[in-house]
Amino acid sequence: MGLSFKEILAQDVKQVFLNPLEFAETHLVNGEPMTISFDDIENIEREKKMKSSMDGIFTRQVFFYVASADFGPLPKEGGIIDLDGQKYTVLDATDECGIYGITMEANRSHGGRRV
Numbered sequence: 001m002g003l004s005f006k007e008i009l010a011q012d013v014k015q016v017f018l019n020p021l022e023f024a025e026t027h028l029v030n031g032e033p034m035t036i037s038f039d040d041i042e043n044i045e046r047e048k049k050m051k052s053s054m055d056g057i058f059t060r061q062v063f064f065y066v067a068s069a070d071f072g073p074l075p076k077e078g079g080i081i082d083l084d085g086q087k088y089t090v091l092d093a094t095d096e097c098g099i100y101g102i103t104m105e106a107n108r109s110h111g112g113r114r115v
Contacts, residue, residue, distance in 0.1 A: 030082050037065045061105045068098050
């Protein structure tokens with residue numbers, strides 16, 4: 001008897017979807033090296049919607065995928081994630097069959113460094 005569909009999906013998480021030779025890259029997530037994949041199309045759409053306020057603070061959103069087995073428990077909305085030394089606030093996180101889709105945002109001032 002062969003593998004179940006769920007077992008095949010679990011193998012595909014790292015062998016296909018989060019393969020560093022294909023779609024993914026290694027980044028420091030909460031101080032730990034993890035293979036993640038940014039959704040560039042989603043990032044472009046979110047960059048178009050970059051919000052600004054009257055006090056010169058800009059918000060940048062980032063969306064990425066990470067294996068749930070690497071990350072640990074699904075992050076909660078409002079939690080903080082450190083991505084490559086930059087602090088982000090979790091806006092949304094979903095579990096998509098062993099892969100988390102995480103949307104986060106960081107703030108910067110008009111004259112500050114890009115986040």
